[in-house]
Amino acid sequence: MTFPDTIPFDPSRPTLPKPARDAWFASLAEPEDVAADNPFACFDYQEIVGEDGRVFGHDLSVSDDDSPWPHASTSDASLPAKALSHALLDASVAGFATSGSLFLDLGESALMGPVADVLTARIGVINLTSAVAADARLLMRVARLHARGQRFCIDGLRDPSDPRWHFAPYSDYIKLDASAPPDQLAPLAAKAAERHLAVIGKRVDSMDAHRRLCKLGVTQFQGLFVSSLVTRPLLTLPGCDAQVLVQLQRLLRDRASPQAVAEAAAKDPALMMRLLLLHERYAPQAAGAPEQLAGLMVALGVNVLGGWLQLLRSAACHAQGADWVRSVRQQTLRYRQHLIGVGGQRPEAVDMALWHFQRRLCSARHYLKTVNHPV
Numbered sequence: 001m002t003f004p005d006t007i008p009f010d011p012s013r014p015t016l017p018k019p020a021r022d023a024w025f026a027s028l029a030e031p032e033d034v035a036a037d038n039p040f041a042c043f044d045y046q047e048i049v050g051e052d053g054r055v056f057g058h059d060l061s062v063s064d065d066d067s068p069w070p071h072a073s074t075s076d077a078s079l080p081a082k083a084l085s086h087a088l089l090d091a092s093v094a095g096f097a098t099s100g101s102l103f104l105d106l107g108e109s110a111l112m113g114p115v116a117d118v119l120t121a122r123i124g125v126i127n128l129t130s131a132v133a134a135d136a137r138l139l140m141r142v143a144r145l146h147a148r149g150q151r152f153c154i155d156g157l158r159d160p161s162d163p164r165w166h167f168a169p170y171s172d173y174i175k176l177d178a179s180a181p182p183d184q185l186a187p188l189a190a191k192a193a194e195r196h197l198a199v200i201g202k203r204v205d206s207m208d209a210h211r212r213l214c215k216l217g218v219t220q221f222q223g224l225f226v227s228s229l230v231t232r233p234l235l236t237l238p239g240c241d242a243q244v245l246v247q248l249q250r251l252l253r254d255r256a257s258p259q260a261v262a263e264a265a266a267k268d269p270a271l272m273m274r275l276l277l278l279h280e281r282y283a284p285q286a287a288g289a290p291e292q293l294a295g296l297m298v299a300l301g302v303n304v305l306g307g308w309l310q311l312l313r314s315a316a317c318h319a320q321g322a323d324w325v326r327s328v329r330q331q332t333l334r335y336r337q338h339l340i341g342v343g344g345q346r347p348e349a350v351d352m353a354l355w356h357f358q359r360r361l362c363s364a365r366h367y368l369k370t371v372n373h374p375v
Contacts, residue, residue: 040233043086045098047227048200051219057101057125059202059222060087078314080104080115085315088123089277090234093364103153107131112141114307121149122282125173130156134166146170148303153200160187168195175202176216178209178223189216237367238270238321245271245313252306261305262293266355269328270321271312272362275300278308293355324370328361 048057060083084104091097102124106116111132119126126145132138142152153173157164158180168174174197176188192199201213204223213221244267251261265271275296283299290296297305335357339350360366 041082041086041090041236042231042233043083043091044229044231045087046222046229048100048103048220048222049226051214051221055100056220057103058087058098059103059127060084061105080106080110081311082315084115084119085311086232086234086236088281089274089316090237091232092277092281093237093367094234096232096234101125101151103127105129105155108133108138111138114310116141116145116150117303117307118311119150120282120304121151122284125151125153127153127155127175128164128167128171130164132164132167134163139166142167142170154197155202157188158184160191165191165195168197171197173198173200175200175222176213176218177203178205178213179203182212185212185216189218193217235371236318236320237273237316238324239318240270240274240312240316241268241325242313242317244268245309245317249306249309252302252309258294258297261297265297266293266358267329269325269332269358269362270316272358273364273367274308274312274316276359276362277364278304291352291355293358324367327370328358331361332358 044061045058047055048059050056060080084102087098087102102119104115104119104124105127106119107129108131110116111126111128116126128142146152151173152167152171153175154164154167154171155175156177157174158177174188174192174195176185176192176199178185178201189199198220199216199218200220200222201209201218202222204210204213204221204225206225209223210221210225244264247264248261251264265275272293279290279296279299282301282304290299300308332354336350336354339345339353345353
């Protein structure tokens, strides 16, 4: 039997990423040239910097041709799903975790979908692009998300009389385009101050643009003058089992118990790894992982869990890491048989021991051991 901590691990040898890997990343082909069997994906980000030079957040984006998976969805709603999944999960394990809030552009379809449900205030800010009209349906959606605690940033405003100012009562930020004529910026900045919105200057590509916004009281900036646009190639985490994700969505729709949902989720090690990572991000106040997988489900909540299941169906169902998934399943099955064979234990004790075993096998730390020290 292979137990989770028997794989050789040299702490003096750094895990992914290594300094040389950054240089190797830079030599990768452009995203559109990535082959279908290449286990890498990309997402783009640009830092949002405060007047003191500190990074306030990251503006995320993803192109529709970055995926190495030939069956990956490229719908309007799937692009932000991929960006968020790569930035929050894959990048975290690879050592490229972003700091501050994640600003993510959402169009109309994405705003009405699960991406908006999972982009909570603890994770980031929803950018309401110019494609999002201020009609009754979308205003109601924004109001409901705001009531849950989601944060919004209005982007694309060029006129103080724009109907999209109706989003202001539910928003925390507004983005001003530094490339707009100066006579347009001052009225917008004044109205933002009246509505108590923090202003972020975007497309700040020159010193003149920076100075012009500073005179208007802007203190947060995004653009080539303060930070470059970075394309981050990543080794993706092992792919999730689409059938398990569909089963979990059905269980949530049927209002199944957390125990039933946990039992189904335990079948997919790749999903387990992501759930552990999500628990760290969404419930950092918790002292470690819950004593039961069902407790992790409860901590995430139905909206976040259900939203991520849908996101992962479009962003993380692929064949990468299939050997790792198969190995973890085999080890878990053998350990379960061992526990049952010992006898004399209550079913609850067996379940708890199995959960602790799976939690270690599916941890990011253990996964990196297997990547850096294959056996």
